[in-house]
Amino acid sequence: xxxxxxxxxxxxxxxxxxxxxxxxxxxxxxxxxxxxxxxxxxxxxxxxxxxxxxxxxxxxxxxxxxxxxxxxxxxxxxxxxxxxxxxxxxxxxxxxxxxxxxxxxxxxxx
Amino acid sequence: xxxxxxxxxxxxxxxxxxxxxxxxxxxxxxxxxxxxxxxxxxxxxxxxxxxxxxxxxxxxxxxxxxxxxxxxxxxxxxxxxxxxxxxxxxxxxxxxxxxxxxxxxxxxxxxxxxxxxxxxxxxxxxxxxxxxxxxxxxxxxxxxxxxxxxxxxxxxxxxxxxxxxxxxxxxxxxxxxxxxxxxxxxxxxxxxxxxxxxxxxxxxxxxxxxxxxxxxxxxxxxxxxxxxxxxxxxxxxxxxxxxxxxxxxxxxxxxxxxxxxxxxxxxxxxxxxxxxxxxxxxxxxxxxxxxxxxxxxxxxxxxxxxxxxxxxxxxxxxxxxxxxxxxxxxxxxxxxxxxxxxxxxxxxxxxxxxxxxxxxxxxxxxxxxxxxxxxxxxxxxxxxxxxxxxxxxxxxxxxxxxxxxxxxxxxxxxxxxxxx
Numbered sequence: 001x002x003x004x005x006x007x008x009x010x011x012x013x014x015x016x017x018x019x020x021x022x023x024x025x026x027x028x029x030x031x032x033x034x035x036x037x038x039x040x041x042x043x044x045x046x047x048x049x050x051x052x053x054x055x056x057x058x059x060x061x062x063x064x065x066x067x068x069x070x071x072x073x074x075x076x077x078x079x080x081x082x083x084x085x086x087x088x089x090x091x092x093x094x095x096x097x098x099x100x101x102x103x104x105x106x107x108x109x110x
Numbered sequence: 111x112x113x114x115x116x117x118x119x120x121x122x123x124x125x126x127x128x129x130x131x132x133x134x135x136x137x138x139x140x141x142x143x144x145x146x147x148x149x150x151x152x153x154x155x156x157x158x159x160x161x162x163x164x165x166x167x168x169x170x171x172x173x174x175x176x177x178x179x180x181x182x183x184x185x186x187x188x189x190x191x192x193x194x195x196x197x198x199x200x201x202x203x204x205x206x207x208x209x210x211x212x213x214x215x216x217x218x219x220x221x222x223x224x225x226x227x228x229x230x231x232x233x234x235x236x237x238x239x240x241x242x243x244x245x246x247x248x249x250x251x252x253x254x255x256x257x258x259x260x261x262x263x264x265x266x267x268x269x270x271x272x273x274x275x276x277x278x279x280x281x282x283x284x285x286x287x288x289x290x291x292x293x294x295x296x297x298x299x300x301x302x303x304x305x306x307x308x309x310x311x312x313x314x315x316x317x318x319x320x321x322x323x324x325x326x327x328x329x330x331x332x333x334x335x336x337x338x339x340x341x342x343x344x345x346x347x348x349x350x351x352x353x354x355x356x357x358x359x360x361x362x363x364x365x366x367x368x369x370x371x372x373x374x375x376x377x378x379x380x381x382x383x384x385x386x387x388x389x390x391x392x393x394x395x396x397x398x399x400x401x402x403x404x405x406x407x408x409x410x411x412x413x414x415x416x417x418x419x420x421x422x423x424x425x426x427x428x429x430x431x432x433x434x435x436x437x438x439x440x441x442x443x444x445x446x447x448x449x450x451x452x453x454x455x456x457x458x459x460x461x462x463x464x465x466x467x468x469x470x471x472x473x474x475x476x477x478x479x480x481x482x483x484x485x486x487x488x489x490x491x492x493x494x495x496x497x498x499x500x501x502x503x504x505x506x507x508x509x510x511x512x513x514x515x516x517x518x519x520x521x522x523x524x525x526x527x528x529x530x
Contacts, residue, residue, distance in 0.1 A: 024469070050383045057459040065459070073459055080467050083380035084474050088335050095335065099313070100480035102449070102473050106307035108462065 005075070006068045009053065012075065015042050019078035020071040024104040027081045036085070036092055043086045046079050065110065073110045114351040114364075121502045122353040129508050133497035138514055139315035140491045145442035151521030152421050152514065153180040156358075157265070157272040157279070157286045159423045159436065160186060162450075164269070164303050165219070166194060170236055173219035174199055174209050178446075179316075179439040180275050184262050185209050185225070187236050194266055196273045197238050197259035201227040208234070208259070225259075234259050267292070269299045270425075290356030291419055293403020294427075301397050302431060302452040306469040308476075309448050314483035316422060316437040316445035317514065318490075322479045323426075323435055324360065324418050324506035326350055332482065333475050336388055341375050352407035353505050358420035358513040360506045363406060366413035368392070386464035387471050389413065394430025395454045418506060420513060430454065433472070443487050449476065 004016040019042060021027045031039065046053075053076055060069050089095045117125035124131065138144050160175045165186075172187035183199035185208070201208045206229040211218040224241060225234045233242035238259035246252060263274040265283040272283050284292060312319055322328065329336065329348050337343075350364040370392050374382055381387030404427060405412040417425045424435040436448040451469050456462035500508045 024466075047379065047383075050380075054384070054460055054463060060459065062456055062459050062462060073462070076463055077466050080380055080384065080463070080470055083378065084470055087378045087380055088474065094474050094477045094481075096332065096481050097477035098481035099484060100310070100477045102308050102310045102447075102476055102480065104306060104308050104469070104473070106305060107469075108304055108306075108456065108465075110462070 196262035196264035314487040327503040360418040363415040386467040391464035
C-alpha cells in the first residue's frame with residue numbers, strides 16, 4: 001500500500017489517517033477528542049521536521065498540489081492546531097474558554 | 111508617566127468632557143425592556159453592515175441576512191447593472207418567506223436568475239420586480255408592477271455592504287460614517303479577499319462582547335499566554351497610544367515592535383517556524399499606498415487600528431490584513447458573533463500556512479474572551495452591583511454605552527406622543 005504522504009515523510013505515515021483532515025472544524029474536533037499524550041506524541045514526532053515540510057510543500061503551486069503534498073499541508077495545519085495545546089496552554093482545551101464555541105464556517109483549501 | 115503621551119487635559123476620557131469620569135451602569139445589558147427599545151431605536155434606524163461585496167461576486171449572487179433584533183430578514187443581491195440591492199425577504203402574495211433552503215430561520219446564499227416562492231410559485235427578478243404570478247387571471251385587479259419585493263435601503267462603502275431598515279434613513283451612509291471612518295477611503299480591502307469566517311452563538315448581551323474588543327486593559331490578565339511563560343512579566347502594563355471618537359464611532363490605535371525584531375524567546379516555536387502567529391503573518395505582500403486615516407495619530411511603528419463602527423461592527427486593521435467582527439443581538443442576553451479574517455490571497459503554500467496559523471491563534475484568544483461572557487452576564491443579572499468604574503484605557507467602553515443610551519433617548523423623544 002502506498003502512503004498518504006510524500007516518501008520523504010514516510011516516518012509520519014502513522015499520524016496521517018488521524019491528522020490529514022481537510023477542515024479546521026475536523027482538526028479542532030480531533031484535538032478536543034485526543035488526550036494530551038496523543039497531542040504531545042504527534043507534536044514531538046513532527047515538529048523537528050516542520051520547517052523542512054513547509055519548504056518541501058512550498059515547491060509546488062498552491063492551486064495544483066499533488067495529493068500527497070496536499071496531505072502534508074493538512075498535516076502541517078494539524079500540527080499548528082496541536083501546537084496551540086502543547087506550546088501555549090499545556091492542556092488540550094484553551095484555558096478559560098469555558099463553554100465558548102467559535103465555528104469556522106468558511107476557509108480556503110488546503 | 112505612561113508609555114504614551116496623553117492629551118493636554120490629562121486623560122483621554124477628559125479630552126472628551128461629555129463622557130464624564132463617573133461610575134457607569136450595565137443595566138443596558140441586562141434589562142429586557144431596554145433591549146426592546148434598542149431594537150427600534152438602533153437596529154431599525156442605524157446603518158448596519160451585513161457583508162462585503164465579495165459575498166456577492168457575480169450578477170445574481172445573493173445572500174440572506176437574519177436580523178433578529180430588527181425582526182427582519184433581508185435578501186442582498188447583485189443586480190444586472192452590478193448594483194447591490196436589498197429587499198425584505200417576504201413574498202408579496204401571502205407573506206411566505208421567499209428565500210430559504212432547508213431551514214426557514216437559517217441564512218442562505220447562492221447565485222440565481224430569479225427568486226421563486228416555494229408556496230405558490232410567484233417569481234421575482236433580481237431587481238425585485240414581480241415577473242410571474244401563477245394563474246394570474248384568477249386574481250382581482252392585480253397589478254404586478256406594484257407587487258415587486260419591498261426594497262431595503264442599501265449602500266456600499268469601501269466594499270462593505272450596509273443596509274438601513276428605517277423608512278427614510280436620517281443620514282446617508284457617508285454622513286453616518288463621518289470623517290474618522292471615511293478616513294479609510296482608499297484602503298485596499300478589495301485586495302484582501304482570502305477569508306476565514308467564523309460564527310458563534312454567545313450567551314451574553316451583544317454589547318458585552320463588543321466591550322471585550324474595544325479595550326486592551328484585559329489582555330494581561332485574561333490572555334497571559336500571549337507571551338511565553340519564560341519571558342512573561344507579571345509587572346508589565348498595557349497601554350494604547352491613541353483613542354479617538356467621532357459621533358457614535360470609536361477607534362483605538364497603537365504601535366508595537368515588529369515581531370521578527372523580538373528576541374526569539376518572546377515567541378512560541380510554532381510562530382518562529384511559520385513566521386506568523388499572534389499579530390498575523392510577519393511579512394505581508396505590498397498592497398500599495400495606505401490612507402492616512404489608517405494611522406490617525408501618525409505613530410511610528412504603527413501596529414493596529416481598531417475601528418468600532420456604531421452600532422455593531424468592528425474593523426481591526428493590522429499590517430497587510432484585517433478582521434471584521436459583528437455582534438447581532440438575538441435576545442437580551444444572547445447574540446450571534448461573526449468574525450472574518452481577510453488576507454491577500456496566498457500565492458504559495460508558505461503564505462497559506464501563515465494565514466492558517468494567524469487564524470488559529472485568533473480563535474484561541476477569542477475563545478478566552480467569549481469564555482468570560484456567560485459569567486459576566488449572569489453576574490450582572492444578579493443586580494448585586496449597579497455602578498462600575500471604567501478606566502481611561504476603557505474609554506471606548508464608556509463611549510459605546512453612552513451612545514447606545516443617547517440613541518435610545520433620542521428615539522424615545524422622537525416617538526413620544528406618536529402612536530406606534
